Amino acid sequence: MPEFAVELRNVSKRFxxxxxxxxxxxxxxxxxxxDGEFFSMLGxxxxxxxxxxxxxxxxxxxxxxxxxxxxxPMGHTPPYKRPVNTVFQNYALFPHMTIGQNVGFGLExxxxxPKEIQRRSSEALEMVRLAGYEKRMARQLxxxxxxxxxxxxxxxxxxxxxxxxxxxGALDLKLRKEMQLELKRLQxxxxxxxxxxxxxxEEALTMSDRVxxxxxxxVLQMGAASEIYEKxxxxxxxxxxxxxxxLEGAVKAQTGRDVDVELAGGLLCRATADExxxxxxxxxxxxxxxxxxxxxxxxxxxxxVYDGRVxxxxxxxxDTHYTVVLAGDQRLRVRxxxxxxxxxxxxxxxxxxxxxxxxxxxxxxxx
Amino acid sequence: MTKRRSPWLLAVTALVYIFLYxxxxxxxxxxxxxxxxxxxxxxxxxxxxxxxFYWFCQLGRNRELVAAARNTxxxxxxxxxxxxxxxxxxxxxxQRYKFPxxxxxxxxLYIPIVIPEIVMGVxxxxxxxxxxxxxNTTFGLNGDNRLSLGLGTVILSHIAFSVPFVALVVxxxxxxxxxxxxxxAMDLYANEWTTFWxxxxxxxxxxxxxxxxxxxxxxxxxxxTTFFTTGPGGTTLPIYVYGLLRRVTTPxxxxxxxxxxxxxxxxxxxxQLAGRRSEAH
Ligand SMILES: Nc1ncnc2c1ncn2[C@@H]1O[C@H](COP(=O)(O)OP(=O)(O)OP(=O)(O)O)[C@@H](O)[C@H]1O
Ligand SMILES: [Mg+2]
Numbered sequence: 216m217p218e219f220a221v222e223l224r225n226v227s228k229r230f231x232x233x234x235x236x237x238x239x240x241x242x243x244x245x246x247x248x249x250d251g252e253f254f255s256m257l258g259x260x261x262x263x264x265x266x267x268x269x270x271x272x273x274x275x276x277x278x279x280x281x282x283x284x285x286x287x288p289m290g291h292t293p294p295y296k297r298p299v300n301t302v303f304q305n306y307a308l309f310p311h312m313t314i315g316q317n318v319g320f321g322l323e324x325x326x327x328x329p330k331e332i333q334r335r336s337s338e339a340l341e342m343v344r345l346a347g348y349e350k351r352m353a354r355q356l357x358x359x360x361x362x363x364x365x366x367x368x369x370x371x372x373x374x375x376x377x378x379x380x381x382x383x384g385a386l387d388l389k390l391r392k393e394m395q396l397e398l399k400r401l402q403x404x405x406x407x408x409x410x411x412x413x414x415x416x417e418e419a420l421t422m423s424d425r426v427x428x429x430x431x432x433x434v435l436q437m438g439a440a441s442e443i444y445e446k447x448x449x450x451x452x453x454x455x456x457x458x459x460x461x462l463e464g465a466v467k468a469q470t471g472r473d474v475d476v477e478l479a480g481g482l483l484c485r486a487t488a489d490e491x492x493x494x495x496x497x498x499x500x501x502x503x504x505x506x507x508x509x510x511x512x513x514x515x516x517x518x519x520v521y522d523g524r525v526x527x528x529x530x531x532x533x534d535t536h537y538t539v540v541l542a543g544d545q546r547l548r549v550r551x552x553x554x555x556x557x558x559x560x561x562x563x564x565x566x567x568x569x570x571x572x573x574x575x576x577x578x579x580x581x582x
Numbered sequence: 583m584t585k586r587r588s589p590w591l592l593a594v595t596a597l598v599y600i601f602l603y604x605x606x607x608x609x610x611x612x613x614x615x616x617x618x619x620x621x622x623x624x625x626x627x628x629x630x631x632x633x634x635f636y637w638f639c640q641l642g643r644n645r646e647l648v649a650a651a652r653n654t655x656x657x658x659x660x661x662x663x664x665x666x667x668x669x670x671x672x673x674x675x676x677q678r679y680k681f682p683x684x685x686x687x688x689x690x691l692y693i694p695i696v697i698p699e700i701v702m703g704v705x706x707x708x709x710x711x712x713x714x715x716x717x718n719t720t721f722g723l724n725g726d727n728r729l730s731l732g733l734g735t736v737i738l739s740h741i742a743f744s745v746p747f748v749a750l751v752v753x754x755x756x757x758x759x760x761x762x763x764x765x766x767a768m769d770l771y772a773n774e775w776t777t778f779w780x781x782x783x784x785x786x787x788x789x790x791x792x793x794x795x796x797x798x799x800x801x802x803x804x805x806x807t808t809f810f811t812t813g814p815g816g817t818t819l820p821i822y823v824y825g826l827l828r829r830v831t832t833p834x835x836x837x838x839x840x841x842x843x844x845x846x847x848x849x850x851x852x853x854q855l856a857g858r859r860s861e862a863h
Contacts, residue, residue, distance in 0.1 A: 274765055294768040301769045307762035311784045321770035372770070 217286040220376050220408035221248040221271055226280035228266050240266040242432035243280070248410060249425070250285075253402050255411045257419040258429035259455070264412040268378050271410065273297045285375055295324075299376040300369035304384055306361045308353035314340070314364055315349030321372040339371035340364075342401065359390045366401065376408045383418065395422055416456045420444065428452045448489055449582045453503045460509075460547050462502045466494050474579050476502055480543020485518040486577035494579060501580040506550035508576035511537060511561045517571035523547070525562045535560055539570050606843060613637055613836035620833050627833070637837040647838070650822035653733060657818060658801040661740035666794040668741070669748025670786075676749070677756045694746045703810035706739050710811060731813030739811040740801045747800060748793035755789025788856075795853050799846070
C-alpha cells in the first residue's frame with residue numbers, strides 16, 4: 216500500500232471572478248495525506264477548503280498541478296470513476312428515494328446484486344445507529360439522522376478516501392459534539408482515510424491526526440494537532456488556533472534556537488525559534504505566548520519574569536483569565552486554573568503581580 | 583375553528599360561481615336539445631338508437647369532424663412531447679451553464695409568450711412560405727412533392743409556441759433544485775446520463791409534467807397560430823368549429839363542446855391528483 220492516500224502536488228485553482236478578474240481559490244498547494252489518517256483542512260471562510268476537497272472528488276479540475284490518490288494521478292478522471300466518496304455539507308440525500316435506496320445507490324451503480332446491496336446497506340445503517348430506517352424518506356429524519364445517512368451512504372462503498380465538507384456545520388452544539396466522537400469512532404473502526412474540512416479550530420484539534428491550516432488559498436502549516444497548537448509557524452496560525460498573546464520586538468542575540476528578544480518598553484524575553492527558521496540580530500519579530508502557559512504563581516527556573524498590574528479579571532468556571540499590563544503598555548492574558556478549593560482569585564484588579572513564562576512557551580514568529 | 587361567515591360573502595361567492603359556470607351548464611344542457619336550430623330549449627331529444635345522446639352519435643358519423651379531432655390529438659400529442667423535451671433541456675441549460683449571450687437567449691426564449699399570438703402566426707406563415715418557396719424552386723420540387731402548409735407546419739408552430747411555456751414552468755421547479763444532489767449521484771459512481779435519469783428527472787418531474795400539461799392544453803385549443811399555418815389536411819377542431827359557426831349551428835356543436843369539457847375536466851383532476859401525490863412524496 217502506498218504511504219499516501221491523497222497527494223496534492225503544486226495544485227492551483229483559479230476561477231473567473233464576477234467582474235472579469237481572476238480569483239485564486241487554491242494557490243500552489245502541496246500536501247500529503249497519509250493512508251488511514253484523520254486529516255483536517257482548517258481555515259477561515261473563503262480560504263479554499265471546499266475547492267481543494269472538490270478537486271480531490273473530481274467536481275473541479277485543478278488549473279495547475281496534479282492530484283494523486285494512492286499514487287494514481289487523477290488527471291481528468293470524472294467523479295464517478297474516482298475511488299473516493301463525499302459527505303456533503305447539506306447531506307444532499309436523494310429526496311425521491313427511501314433511506315435504503317439512498318444508501319444502496321453507490322452499490323447499485325457498481326452493479327452489486329440486490330441481495331448483497333440490501334445486506335450491506337443495513338449493515339452500514341447499523342454502523343451509524345440507524346438500523347431499520349430503510350423504508351423512511353429522507354425528510355422524515357432529523358438533521359443529525361440525515362447526516363448519519365449521508366455517512367452510511369458514503370461508507371457503504373468502502374472508498375479509499377472519505378471526503379467530508381463541514382459535515383457538522385448544520386447541527387446544534389450538543390449534537391455536533393456527539394457526532395465528532397461518532398465520526399472519530401467510525402474512522403477508527405473502518406480504518407478509511409478521512410479528509411475533513413472545517414472552519415472550527417476546536418473541532419479540527421479534537422478530531423484530527425493531522426491538520427492543514429489554510430488561509431487565502433495557501434497552506435500555512437501542516438502537522439499534528441499538538442504541533443500546530445504548540446509550535447505555530449506564523450502569526451496567522453497562532454492566532455487562528457486557540458487563544459494567544461502577541462508581543463512585538465527585535466532580536467537581540469541568538470544561539471541556536473534560543474533567541475533573546477527585546478520587547479517594547481525595554482523588556483527582555485528569552486524565547487524559542489522554530490527549527491530551521493532563520494533569525495538574525497536586529498530582526499523584527501513577534502513573540503507568541505499561550506495564556507495557559509503563563510502563570511501568576513512563581514515556579515522554579517522560570518525564564519522570563521515580568522512586573523505588571525492586573526487590569527481585568529474574568530472568572531470562567533474552570534479557569535480565571537487575568538489581563539496584565541506590562542511596561543510599554545503591553546498586555547498579556549494569563550490563564551490560571553481554579554484549583555484552589557474555594558476558587559479564590561490570585562489577584563484583584565489593580566494589584567501588582569509578576570507574570571512567569573518559560574523560554575519554550577515563548578515562540579518566535581518571523582511572519 | 584368554525585366561524586360564522588358573512589351572508590354577503592356567500593352571495594358574492596355564489597354569483598362568481600354562477601357567472602363562471604352558467605355558460606358551461608347551458609352549453610351542456612343544449613347538447614341534449616331536441617330543436618335542431620338550438621335557439622330555445624324544446625325538450626330533451628330522443629331520437630334514433632342513441633336516445634338523448636342523439637347529437638353525440640351524430641358527431642361520430644361526421645367524417646370531417648372525426649378527422650379534425652384526430653388531427654387535433656395528433657398535433658397536441660406530438661407538439662407536447664417535442665416541446666416538453668426541448669423546453670426541459672432549455673431550462674436545464676439556462677439553469678446550470680454560463681455561456682456568452684445567455685441573457686439574450688433567455689429573453690428571446692420568452693418573447694413568444696409576450697408577443698401577440700397573431701404576430702407569431704403571421705410571422706410563421708411568412709417564414710414557411712419563404713422557406714418552402716425557396717426549397718421548392720431550388721430542388722425543383724413539384725406536384726405532390728412540393729412542400730406546403732399542412733399538419734406538419736401546424737405541429738412545428740405548436741412546438742414553437744409551447745417551448746417557452748414548458749421552459750418557464752420547468753425553470754420555476756429548478757429554482758429550488760439542489761445541485762449537490764447531482765454531485766452526490768456522480769460521487770456514487772453514476773455517470774452524467776444515469777444521474778439525469780435516476781436523480782435529476784425524478785426530482786423535477788412534477789415541473790416537467792406541469793409543463794407538458796400546459797403545452798397540451800395550449801395546443802388543444804389554439805386557433806390563431808393554427809389558422810395561419812394550416813393547410814390542406816391540417817384542419818384541427820378549433821378551425822373546424824370556426825368553419826361550422828359560419829354556417830348553421832346545431833346541438834352537435836354543443837355535444838362536441840361537452841365532450842371537450844369532460845376531457846379537460848378529467849385531465850385536470852388527474853394532474854391535480856398527480857401533483858398532490860408528488861407533494862406527499
Ligand atoms: N465556482 C466558483 N466560481 C468562482 N469563484 C469561486 C468558485 N468556487 C469558489 N470560488 C472562490 O474561491 C474562494 C475559495 O472558496 P471555497 O469555497 O473553497 O472556500 P472555503 O474555504 O470552503 O470557504 P467556506 O468556509 O466559506 O466554505 C472564494 O473566494 C470563492 O469565492
Ligand atoms: Mg466551504
